[in-house]
Amino acid sequence: MTETDLGTDDELTDDELTTLALAAEPEPSLADARPIHEVLGDAGESTLPAWYMPPVMRGLPRVQGWRRGVILSFVLALVVIEAFGLCSTYGQFI
Numbered sequence: 001m002t003e004t005d006l007g008t009d010d011e012l013t014d015d016e017l018t019t020l021a022l023a024a025e026p027e028p029s030l031a032d033a034r035p036i037h038e039v040l041g042d043a044g045e046s047t048l049p050a051w052y053m054p055p056v057m058r059g060l061p062r063v064q065g066w067r068r069g070v071i072l073s074f075v076l077a078l079v080v081i082e083a084f085g086l087c088s089t090y091g092q093f094i
Contacts, residue, residue, distance in 0.1 A: 012020075040051075063071060
């Protein structure tokens with residue numbers, strides 16, 4: 001099946017996709033397969049391409065102002081709940 005059989009539209013209908021899927025080889029040969037870094041080019045030191053997993057951020061963003069107070073209050077509340085032996089993650093409060 002060629003591209004001209006499906007029309008010239010960029011979007012394919014469900015019927016066209018079904019036809020393509022049924023016409024495809026059930027066990028394609030991978031003898032001529034190439035690693036993705038050869039196809040996309042060298043993306044740096046990572047073995048994963050950048051579109052799959054972006055690089056790790058350097059440093060943590062600083063939380064300032066009222067957000068810091070909310071975060072610290074939440075963490076403190078969890079620590080206090082755990083200190084009293086209460087379940088804070090699941091189950092019923094008795």
